Amino acid sequence: MDELWHASYRAMVLLFSGxxxxxxxxxxxxxxxxxxIVIATPAAFAAAFVLAYTRFRGRGLxxxxxxxxxxxxxVVVGLTLYLLxxxxxxxGDLRLLFTQTAMTVGQVILAFPLVFVMSHSAIQxxxxxAWETALTLGASPPRAVLTVLYEVxxxxxxxxxxxxxxxxxxxxxxxxxxxxxxHFTRNIPTAIALETSKGEFAQGIALGFVLLVxxxxxxxxxxxxxxxxxxxx
Amino acid sequence: MRKFVTLLLGIALALSxxxxxxxxxxxxxxxxxxxxxxxxxxxxxxxxxxTGISVHVIAVGTGKALRLGANGDVDVLxxxxxxxxxxxxxxxxxxxxxxxxxxxxxxxxxxxxxAGIKGGKDAVKAFEAIAKHQATFVSRGDDSGTNKKELILxxxxxxxxxxxxxxxxxxxxxxxxxxxxxxxxxxxxxxxxWLAYQDKVPLKILVQGDDRLFxxxxxxxxxPNKYPDVDxxxxxxxxxxxxxxxxxxxxxxxxLHGKQLFHPTAITKH
Amino acid sequence: xxxxxxxxxxxxxFGERRILDDVAIALESGQCHVLSGRNGAxxxxxxxxxxxxxxxxxxxxxxxxxxxxxxQLRHTLRRDVVYLHQYAYMFDASVEDNVGYGLRAARxxxxxxxxxVAEALERVDLTHLAGANARTLSGGERQRVALARAWVLRxxxxxxxxxxxxxxxxxxxxxxxxxxxxxxxxxxxxxxTHDTQAIATLPDVHLHLEEGKLRRxxxxxxxxxxxxxxxxxxxxxxxxxxxxxxx
Numbered sequence: 001m002d003e004l005w006h007a008s009y010r011a012m013v014l015l016f017s018g019x020x021x022x023x024x025x026x027x028x029x030x031x032x033x034x035x036x037i038v039i040a041t042p043a044a045f046a047a048a049f050v051l052a053y054t055r056f057r058g059r060g061l062x063x064x065x066x067x068x069x070x071x072x073x074x075v076v077v078g079l080t081l082y083l084l085x086x087x088x089x090x091x092g093d094l095r096l097l098f099t100q101t102a103m104t105v106g107q108v109i110l111a112f113p114l115v116f117v118m119s120h121s122a123i124q125x126x127x128x129x130a131w132e133t134a135l136t137l138g139a140s141p142p143r144a145v146l147t148v149l150y151e152v153x154x155x156x157x158x159x160x161x162x163x164x165x166x167x168x169x170x171x172x173x174x175x176x177x178x179x180x181x182x183h184f185t186r187n188i189p190t191a192i193a194l195e196t197s198k199g200e201f202a203q204g205i206a207l208g209f210v211l212l213v214x215x216x217x218x219x220x221x222x223x224x225x226x227x228x229x230x231x232x233x
Numbered sequence: 234m235r236k237f238v239t240l241l242l243g244i245a246l247a248l249s250x251x252x253x254x255x256x257x258x259x260x261x262x263x264x265x266x267x268x269x270x271x272x273x274x275x276x277x278x279x280x281x282x283x284t285g286i287s288v289h290v291i292a293v294g295t296g297k298a299l300r301l302g303a304n305g306d307v308d309v310l311x312x313x314x315x316x317x318x319x320x321x322x323x324x325x326x327x328x329x330x331x332x333x334x335x336x337x338x339x340x341x342x343x344x345x346x347x348a349g350i351k352g353g354k355d356a357v358k359a360f361e362a363i364a365k366h367q368a369t370f371v372s373r374g375d376d377s378g379t380n381k382k383e384l385i386l387x388x389x390x391x392x393x394x395x396x397x398x399x400x401x402x403x404x405x406x407x408x409x410x411x412x413x414x415x416x417x418x419x420x421x422x423x424x425x426x427w428l429a430y431q432d433k434v435p436l437k438i439l440v441q442g443d444d445r446l447f448x449x450x451x452x453x454x455x456x457p458n459k460y461p462d463v464d465x466x467x468x469x470x471x472x473x474x475x476x477x478x479x480x481x482x483x484x485x486x487x488x489l490h491g492k493q494l495f496h497p498t499a500i501t502k503h
Numbered sequence: 504x505x506x507x508x509x510x511x512x513x514x515x516x517f518g519e520r521r522i523l524d525d526v527a528i529a530l531e532s533g534q535c536h537v538l539s540g541r542n543g544a545x546x547x548x549x550x551x552x553x554x555x556x557x558x559x560x561x562x563x564x565x566x567x568x569x570x571x572x573x574x575q576l577r578h579t580l581r582r583d584v585v586y587l588h589q590y591a592y593m594f595d596a597s598v599e600d601n602v603g604y605g606l607r608a609a610r611x612x613x614x615x616x617x618x619x620v621a622e623a624l625e626r627v628d629l630t631h632l633a634g635a636n637a638r639t640l641s642g643g644e645r646q647r648v649a650l651a652r653a654w655v656l657r658x659x660x661x662x663x664x665x666x667x668x669x670x671x672x673x674x675x676x677x678x679x680x681x682x683x684x685x686x687x688x689x690x691x692x693x694x695x696t697h698d699t700q701a702i703a704t705l706p707d708v709h710l711h712l713e714e715g716k717l718r719r720x721x722x723x724x725x726x727x728x729x730x731x732x733x734x735x736x737x738x739x740x741x742x743x744x745x746x747x748x749x750x
Contacts, residue, residue, distance in 0.1 A: 086304045086305070086306050087304055087305030087306050087460055087463075088303070088304040088305055088306075089304075092305070097306050098260065098289065098291060098306070127592055129588045129590070129591075129592040130592050130594070132551075132556050132586070132588070132592075133588065133591075133592045133594075134604070134608075135555075135556060135581055136554050136555075136556060136581060136584070136585050136586045136653075137585065137604050137605035137608060137652065137653070137656065138581065138582060138605045138608045138609055138656060139604075139605075139608040140608070143608055147594070147604075150595075151594060151595055179289070179291040180291070180292070181289045181290060181291060182290065184258075184289060197265075197404070197405045197407050197408050198269050198407050198429070
């Protein structure tokens, strides 16, 4: 117990003294994960809309695949991506292994199903007459899509936050395709894994604290969003 | 809404630019224990000063490091598992293998020492005793250099370690020491990691000094014939520097917790 | 009287049932049409097709006698016809923004848009609620928003789907009154309804949909007895002096 307090204290000192090593790690985490969520979100929204509003033969199959993808462990994504990106693999010529780009790709794969499933749910919960009303009032189909999405925006925001929450904390994919290289591909979760395995609990706790604060903040925003979404309909 | 999204994208881009790297760095695969010893944190800046080359260190288990070399995902290896290395070389995966340094392994365990091996100089006899007493032993179980060394010792003792007393952890050395500490068990560890952990775990060195506990390090360049676009010149510069006088002296002078950890072997006369 | 919309060769089936069987419809500007028929007869389907929101079976529906591919047709219909749902959907925004939605979609400059919205709000007596969130309004108020929202676009045709289905008598009369207010020379209104009183007193033209066939009823008829004259016949839509002066 003593050690826990001691480590926590040193963790706070590290954080608030602006320790550059620490903040560099935090910066890498945000750079990678923000990029990933920015890429995954429009694609997920578009796919969710198409699935909610059009009828085609493979619809049920797509839903099943996406729902299953929610249970994909990050390390499986990481391993598959490593095999693809390795110099000895099919996409080796892209030279993407052990770069932040590879980490972003892995996180896009992890975020997409989650954002897709949740936004699909939100769009389906919305009323179909919204779409028809928009069209009949003269909106072009693209504009009508944006209107429909805006009407369920709270559910969509919740989906994005959930997706971001998942990827900013994942270690399996980042470790595999990023390589946990110091100053380069070491983000919060991979750093925590490294530091705790070295017994450097202070650093581990400091980083864990950042992650917890982030997760907590996200959860509060999520709850507020969802409550407002409930009232607004 | 649009403003908010633009702001977010701006932040993302700013962060990403700041974390990018300029020139193509040299990729070194090494073991976690080597990385954890802190030696590279001292060597690499000196190497950069001498040659201007930045090095990206990917620290994984020995098995994985060799795999990365075989797949052409790194440019140079620094590992310490000679039998596995020979196999690697025979597979045509590496060139210019050079010895760099050595450190040693030690057998640690609880102060109570139920198997009675304390003070011994024979690692194989110690393992025999541990198996005989069925004293808890924690193994790396991860195909690392340490793991391979451990398995060779069991083989030399003509023992196949199995049963409740033999725990394969599948973790790094630091974790394994922590586990051994918790379980009051024996384990085989490299001296570097031991020095870093001796104050953190309730274990003691019980057996050391056996030639069989010798842990030699080699540096190997990834075969440019197999992967033409690997940074071969960079790898050779790294090998050159490591085996040069300044490099060898830097290795010799490295201290962990006040003790010398690595002994240079590339150049005989210092 | 000019034709606001003339569509022929409309077919639609759901599974086995023929909902619309070679339906032809001609609507005139400035006239109020009532569309009657029992529940499930296909009034909504017909209206949605007229509004370009639902696709008919036949790919060669004729507009003004000319056959056109649905893609093209749909575009024209969506532009000239507005369909109002039975329960109007309110966007999560103010009443003003709801009413101005179509104008914004048409990229009307802000000043002109605001002026037209204000005018529409006045017509339906909602000026005092302009800033309120449309979702906080009562059913009757929502309907007025929907009416204003459609009317402000100056469409050729407005289709109202059962606007008074769940209303008490007073609200119903208010609605019909409002419709009368919104009617103009260029606007054609079609109301699908069960309200017998409305059917009797409201329209210039009474159309009845039954068994997939659309027939024109004599004016004022309570009992929808089928008349031999089909609505597509130009002669049947000729100006009828009997109906002059009615609303």
